[in-house]
Amino acid sequence: MSQYFAIIGKDDNPVYEAEFSGKLGPQGQIQGFPQDLKELNPFILHASLDIIEDLQWQPNLSLQGGAAGSGGSGGFLRSRNNTNASNCYLGKVDHFYGIIITAYLTYSGMKFVMLHGNSVSTTVQIDDNNVKSFYQDVHELYTKTILNPFYNVGDPISSASFDSRVRALARKYLGK
Amino acid sequence: MTFTYENYMNLIFHLDKVHENVPQDISKRIVSNAIAPVITVTATVELDSHISEEYGIDSFYTLLRYFGGCISDRDQSNEYIKKTEDEQKSHALNKVNLTTIEETKVKLNEDEKMEEELQSDQNVINPTNDPTVNNNYLDVDTKTDNLLPKSSQTTRNRSRSNSLFQRDSTQSQFIRFTRPIEDLLYSGGTGDMLFDYHTLEIFLGSCLKMVEKYTTDDIDHKTLQKSLYHRFFSSAISSTNCLSPYESFNHPIVSLIAIDITKGQNYELARDLLIAFKNQNTTINNFPIFMSTNDILPVFVLCYNGSSAEESEKSTELSKKIKKQLFAECIRMPLWDKRYSDDITVKLHQPAMSSLDEMLYVFQTSKTDKLPLTLINLIYDQLEILTNDLMIPFMQRKITFWEETILQPKKSLFQGTKLFRKFMGRPSMTNGRQENIPIKDNQGNEYFASTSNVFLLRKLADWSMMISDFKTAYTTFESLLEDIEMYPKYLASCLEWCAVCILMGAQNIVTTKMIKNDVNPLIERSLDVYGNCALLLNSIAESEESPDTEPVRSYETRCMLITSELFLSLSDTWTSTPYALSNLETILSECKLGACSQIMIWERLSDCYNLRTDPRVKHKLRSNISTSSVSEVSEEEIKKQDVSSIVLKGLTRQRKASFFRLLAAKKWAEQHQWRQVSWCLNDISEMYQDTVFGKRESLIYQKLKRNLLENSKK
């Protein structure tokens, strides 16, 4: 499975992007996204921002993946103590055929969004816990980035050090 | 200049009106048109050739075909108005720019027009909308025979008859014309599919070619784009004149029998034609068992020469005689008149809805037919009489009869105790009608016969829908469900129309809960049953080879198309669009459609997302803009609003809409439909052009832009 991960700023601008590809193919080539998806991925991601913004201010999030689209329906089914649950990780927010889109919000409203999948034809399964951990650790890295006094919020993160750490996290949590 | 239903549907022929907005309730209008009562047209050979000689139109059917649709709109005569307004415009231009010689020419033209206007102004007599007025005119006609000036009065008052101005679209009556039953049986057959995606694709291709030819990249394409979709939609749901055994929408209700008095055709011929019509049940060898000429109203059309007092009198007498002796009604049409030659001729446009085959034929020949304006208005007058005074009362009589003899007894039986029902035995046996089980026709297909209670009830429901009595239609459909549980094809269609009924009739009171608990389950169940039918056929097909599942699939596709479109017409689009979206997505993934047809659906998905706006947004915008509070807030206005507005965030799906437009653009490019690509890119430029992704050369957006540019250079 491949992932396309991006941190999106307040003006829908990418602050950071990366593509993680899984195993090598039979000929030793990298099995990333096919070319037509590479061209399309950022737009698939962009299209899901509407839903993320919808979920951003929902008092109750159901993390069972049902939050996508319907936006705030069926709230009466959730228990009250859910209000203490973390609402940074939004879980699966959207899908485009076989591709699943998960999202995460930082406290400062930066959107971490990721596309999971290789093609539009086969649906992928994602492990919510691993994805959540990945996001959480990237969140921490991101927090460190903004602590840098020379970094302005919203600028692209070009640090190679940041990049290598995010990729390591991807290998750890997503590289299956 | 008014904008009519027909103008919108044929917008590509009316490019001067591209700036108009999409009419409200358009989907309801299209559905009304698609299920409008069907009128067959039979004419004698002599009449057809007479028409052909005089007007170059090959038959009486071809002539009447131009008058289908919403008759009260009088589209064909509007063509004339449009032309003169265009001329006036160009005159105005000429006056400013051109030399004196041309100015005198203009003067001459204007004088001519003055005369015309004087002529018509004399006749603005009776602007009321009372149907009896038409009757009065009929009487006046017969007495004075001075009909030329009278007919133009209606064109003067056309605005009152514009169906788009009606608050409720179901108030306007649509009609459809078709060929005689015998021809339909010969060409279509009964088991045939509703629409054939190959033909639909070819049709769409021709439309796109026309669009490419007549438009430019920078035309105001918003309404045109939607009109194209609605054209596609209406073709998909009504493109056929096949006679379905499971529903009666395409079954004729009125049969016109036209004879030519000028050629000496008389009472004897009329009588023979009527007998032949009545006997079709037995004389046509594959006459479907689910149809009966008893439920079709025969109406004679007496065509005569209006300038001949003798013929006019003859026709009046004949009509009296036919009524007295054959118990049949007549309408009289002065198809010929020597005064027509001085009259303005109007180029006829294609009707808003027509069968695919006919449309394709029209595209190929590109022949335009013309008729005198007066005649056009006279035909409309007669058609209004036909519809309002003959057809609708006939339908209402039948409906009342069926209600009293079948629906009521059935209901009262169900309300009785079980014990009582036991004593009664099978209720259907007792009242002398046929049993409620299907019978085999001579080809071995099992259908409910035209006289069976099941089919009569189905007809009761269908006809009630046609005259916009959705309440009766709904209760009838509902009571029918139990009887046909064992017959999946009947059941599926019944469930489908049950849902359509609610969506068409109860628009203003449809709530989220209703959609969730009533409408959507009906649709889902209907689709399930359709799906099962297809599976069943598939299993037969494996063993026997031939039977095709496509006919059933085409019903399934139609069901999804209609319901998704009607969902979009509901006022709370936030709740209803997800249902439309899921239906359309199912069509894309499961139904057979041509490449361009699929892209039409992709574009529609984008429209759906555009419409998916939280009602609170509309409410807020309305209070912000504080214009006329009644007027609907359009998508455009929502877009114009500050997108970064804190409250509105997340309450629209504009990014999603843009994404699907982008996908459509990509797919149009694959089909080399560059005009469409350019329009799509135009739609989304606002969303993408300033973003990083929109600027990145390696991504699809820039790539499409480059492709488009390269293509325009070629």
Next chain:
Amino acid sequence: MTDKLILTGMPEEQNVHSTTGYEYIIGPKQSLPNEANAPYIPSKIYSESILYKKQQVSLMSMAFLYQELISQIYKNSKTSTEFETKLSNHGSNIGFKLLDLLNLRASVPSSARSSTFLPSNASLTGGNTGETGGASTNTNTSTILTGYIDKSYESNESLSNMISQLRRRDLKIIDILQFIHGSVWSYLFGAPSNDLVKSSERENEYMIVDNEPVLTQFISGNFSCNYFMCGLIKGFLSQAGFECTVSPHPDVDEIYPNRVVYLIKFEKQVLEREALKFGA
């Protein structure tokens, strides 16, 4: 500590992996299979834990720095509004950065915070000599043992094993104000602010009261100097999606001659949103 800033102790590194990060113009880079074996590109920022460390700055130094800042801005400003805006912007920048930091820290349970509080070897082994845990996820084991050891994420540079559940993002005005009143003030000044008050007259106004403002205690006569804290509050709130303006107001009495009230005016839309999502 300085040795950690010059962490290029492995000469082979340059041959193994290109060390460029994300490039904005080009777009996402694909991850390469061999990079699993590459060590982290060293960085002081990323290898330090963001866990709270008690590192105090003397008040005098702070006051000196603040005084320098103010006189610098004062010199470069023509009007008092300009001065206030500039000072406020400096504060905002700090506010931006505190938002994620303090929320993350608040997610670490207090028990974990004290027990793992800066283990003595953390600062010494923080470089690339860490444990070998992280490589286990990699399946191309043939090259793993060639000497490069993947930096483990279980090491102290990450909080991930200490946080079981992140703190909720604040969605309501009152929640985030309480966080400022409590956590932010405690982080900055060692104690919560003296009061958090809702205006009784206007719905969108709230006040944070500081009896003895630390930063401006040595400044007299120029009340505008409090705009730094206003900016900080404003930056914190607006970055979290609560757009507002903040202004300082004196509220002196005999006990607290320097008392200041930070008046927070939220934008109408913020209130509308809250009414919409939480039902008024």
